[in-house]
Amino acid sequence: MTDKSSRHRYVDILAVLLLFLVFSMTALLLVLSGAGVYEKTAARMKSSFTTRTALSYLIEKIHENDASGVISVSELDGNGLLAFRFSENGTSYCTWIYLSDGSLKELTARISSSSEQDPGQASLTDSPSFRPDAGQTLLSASSFTAEENNGLITLSVTDSDGVSESAAVAKRSGK
Numbered sequence: 001m002t003d004k005s006s007r008h009r010y011v012d013i014l015a016v017l018l019l020f021l022v023f024s025m026t027a028l029l030l031v032l033s034g035a036g037v038y039e040k041t042a043a044r045m046k047s048s049f050t051t052r053t054a055l056s057y058l059i060e061k062i063h064e065n066d067a068s069g070v071i072s073v074s075e076l077d078g079n080g081l082l083a084f085r086f087s088e089n090g091t092s093y094c095t096w097i098y099l100s101d102g103s104l105k106e107l108t109a110r111i112s113s114s115s116e117q118d119p120g121q122a123s124l125t126d127s128p129s130f131r132p133d134a135g136q137t138l139l140s141a142s143s144f145t146a147e148e149n150n151g152l153i154t155l156s157v158t159d160s161d162g163v164s165e166s167a168a169v170a171k172r173s174g175k
Contacts, residue, residue, distance in 0.1 A: 044163075051157050051165040054104060054139045058082065058097060058155055059169050065095075068173045073148040076100075076132070080146030080155070085111070098132065099144040104157060105135030 065084040072083040079099040095108040140160040151171045158164040
């Protein structure tokens with residue numbers, strides 16, 4: 001009788017251990033798959049956050065410079081170009097936001113005050129100090145477009161990971 005009872009105990013212990021092993025393996029697989037999903041989601045959110053932050057910066061730049069004749073939208077090497085012309089202490093300056101060498105960049109430089117031309121493309125020729133590689137990098141990007149239609153500026157940025165975000169900004173000054 002002790003022999004049968006002893007075998008029953010071993011079978012019971014073995015069944016409990018086997019059930020514990022199956023439960024442990026299932027829990028481990030669940031944690032590992034959840035960690036992979038979390039990692040991918042966090043990376044996607046970070047990339048999207050960076051692109052949205054850049055767009056927010058551009059929108060704020062448009063709002064702070066929103067006056068008649070200050071903002072110009074054009075192109076530089078097939079990509080968008082935002083230009084903001086302003087004067088300080090009698091000297092004319094232009095801030096350009098553009099895509100160069102895989103980065104969205106911003107550059108502020110002095111321009112010829114005698115020019116009454118468009119602050120976008122024309123100002124590039126007015127400024128001997130404009131060098132696309134000299135701009136401050138805002139973010140790594142593969143494309144940047146800026147278009148204006150009836151006072152509505154549409155911006156689109158695609159970062160180096162392929163995450164694309166767009167926004168539209170209405171000029172309050174009307175022009």
